[in-house]
Amino acid sequence: MRVSKAKRQSQILAELNVSPSLRIADLADRLAVSTETIRRDLDELTRQGQLNRTYGGAIRALGTEPSVTERHTLLVAERERIARATMEILRPANVIMIGSGSTTVHVARRLAVERTNITVITHSFGVATVLALNPTISTLIAPGTYDGTEGATVGVHTVGFLNEFFADAVVLGASGLTEEGPTDALIEAGAVYGAMLARSARSVLVADHSKFGRVFPSRWARWKQIDALVSDAAPNGQLQAAIDRHHVSVTVG
Incomplete structure (x- = not known):
């Protein structure tokens, strides 16, 4: 036929x-x-x-992504739920690395409300700004070349700075999630996320359902390197199979 x-x-x-x-x-x-x-x-x-x-x-097709300022206006309720659900996972952590992105800023805002006397290492100006609401949180900002579309520093100086620290946990966002792992639209940001991942004892990926199945140029980690995924919906199909195969815990907020 x-x-x-x-x-x-x-x-x-x-x-x-x-x-x-x-x-x-x-x-x-x-x-x-x-x-x-x-x-x-x-x-x-x-x-x-x-x-x-x-x-x-x-x-x-490799996707494109709006600037971080535009992304802050999208899926706000979903990202707030993700941030709340992430708090329980981060409860044992006292030194936390946080990558750039709109969802990670929501996580930082929840940390500022719920936690005291912790240290956060970040390259994101948005993350640092919301953490300033809590004077008990010590925030270290990585140097580097400023990327205005991401609101964060990137480059060799950023990576070199991060390599001098260890963290209990890292919180990272993603432009897209594939069966191979998280991907990012900005290649240099992917290099920073990889450095943070390597220096942290536990890795938490925060991403809403719109990221499922989307492909971007920088695949900065494989699922075997991710401990937990927090989203507003459960993945399905091939993506779910890949996550399950590598024993990534999934929390739906």
Whole structure:
């Protein structure tokens, strides 16, 4: 039975949710059409921004993300629930590293309300600003090159500073979550998150449901490096399977 173009293209996109790259010949075999038909499908999906063409195939389209200022206006209630749920996980921690992002600022605000006499190490100006509401919290800000879209410092000086410390826990956000691990739109921010992860005894990833299945250039950790995921909804499908396989605890706020 001949499959319609719409169904065929939906199947191609479904395949990309399982595999980060596809080959034209393999798709033609699976969908029982010619390679020229698949090429036309891939060209059309590329024009729509659904994927990126490569020589002999296609890869997932790399997403773009609004600035951190714009993100602060999105999914506010969901991020507040995530922040509240994160507090119990962080209760034993006295030295905490916090990465940049809108959700991590919500976590920092809850820390300022609920905790006293802790130390926070961050590269995010937003995180540092909300922590200033609590004078008992000692905040160390990492130096580096300031990225205005992220409201944070990045670069070799930031990473070098972080390498001088150890933390009980790290709280990190993500632009997207894939079966391989968390990803970020800003490559240099991904390098900072990786440094924080390496210097912390426990890792907590905070991300709302809109991040599920989204792919960005910097894959800064694998699931085996993440201890806990806190979100406003439970992941499903291939993403859930990958998280379960690496025994990541999932908390839904």
